[in-house]
Amino acid sequence: MMNQLLTGPHKPPIDLKGSLVFSEAVASGCRYVRIKTDLTIPASSPGQFFLLRESRVSDPLLGRPFASINASRNSVDFLFRVVGRGTEILASLPPGTRVDLRGPCGNGFPVPRSRRLILVAGTLGIAPFFDAALRYGSTQEIITILGVPGHEWREFAGWCKERIPDIRIVSDDGKIGNSGTAVEEAVSMFRSEDEVWACGPIPMLKNIGILHSAGCERLFVSIEKRMACGMGGCLGCSLQTCSGTVRACVEGPVLEWKEVLWNE
Ligand SMILES: Cc1cc2nc3c(=O)[nH]c(=O)nc-3n(C[C@H](O)[C@H](O)[C@H](O)COP(=O)(O)OP(=O)(O)OC[C@H]3O[C@@H](n4cnc5c(N)ncnc54)[C@H](O)[C@@H]3O)c2cc1C
Ligand code: FES
Incomplete structure (x- = not known):
């Protein structure tokens, strides 16, 4: 049974192409980048994410998941830390590099109800x-x-x-x-x-x-899980919750704390 709590009617992610227009070192091994997309980016909410990869490169093949910042019609920013090969390559790309994006993925945080x-x-x-x-x-x-x-x-x-x-x-x-x-x-x-x-x-x-x-x-x-498809097909990001198995890229990554089986 899927997590019933936050599975809203969010739309499946779409594949987009774009260009890196800006890449700035932020210290502590972090990078702030901006992508301009060729087509309009669907509306997203805080906590949703995109898979990002360099276009036309097969190694690494899979996009890396990053939370979107300032996503608007044709522009989206990411803040990431270099921790391995994928992020190292993304951090080294010069402005003008073509990139592939998949998103917005996942559910995001629900609209807050408390004051x-x-x-x-x-x-x-x-x-x-x-x-x-x-x-x-x-x-x-x-x-x-x-x-x-x-x-x-x-x-x-x-x-x-x-x-x-x-x-x-x-x-x-x-x-x-x-x-x-x-x-x-x-x-x-x-x-x-x-x-x-x-x-x-x-x-x-x-x-x-x-x-x-x-x-x-x-x-x-x-919740951060390793992602592959980012759209619910591979089950690579599955995790156990009180409501059964959920996919972090579809029913998550945002979950109610009490739903997560923390010792699994
Ligand atoms: C929904 C989501 C949103 C994220 N948003 C951000 C963000 O905004 N900024 C940011 O810096 N990072 C974010 N991350 C983590 C980021 O995706 C990973 O750091 C990145 O994929 C690592 O890729 P790599 O090839 O450089 O590292 P790899 O060489 O693949 O791995 C290097 C190390 O990072 C760990 N790692 C790799 N992928 C993940 C992952 N998905 N979750 C946890 N640990 C991982 C590995 O276990 C290993 O220890 C997010 C992850 C998820 C799932
Ligand atoms: S990454 Fe494929 S199902 Fe979540």
């Missing part, structure tokens, strides 16, 4: 929240929390603060912002009527469950 929304990000988990802060900032009170390991993320944290000026930054070593983890910061801010969205490493997502125990009724996490 106050707390966004909890671990490092690159901030990517979907740039759009969330922009989209819901006028209707919701938004608290954005960014957790980073330590001082080596200072420039990255500064880059994020330029875009979300009231972002609360915490670091494990206390050298940037408050000392502590993003989860600890979220716990200190939390009020029982708040809605909470989290994106980051699995241990952080698991730990944010402390807010579920504290009474958070709308607690959503974006």
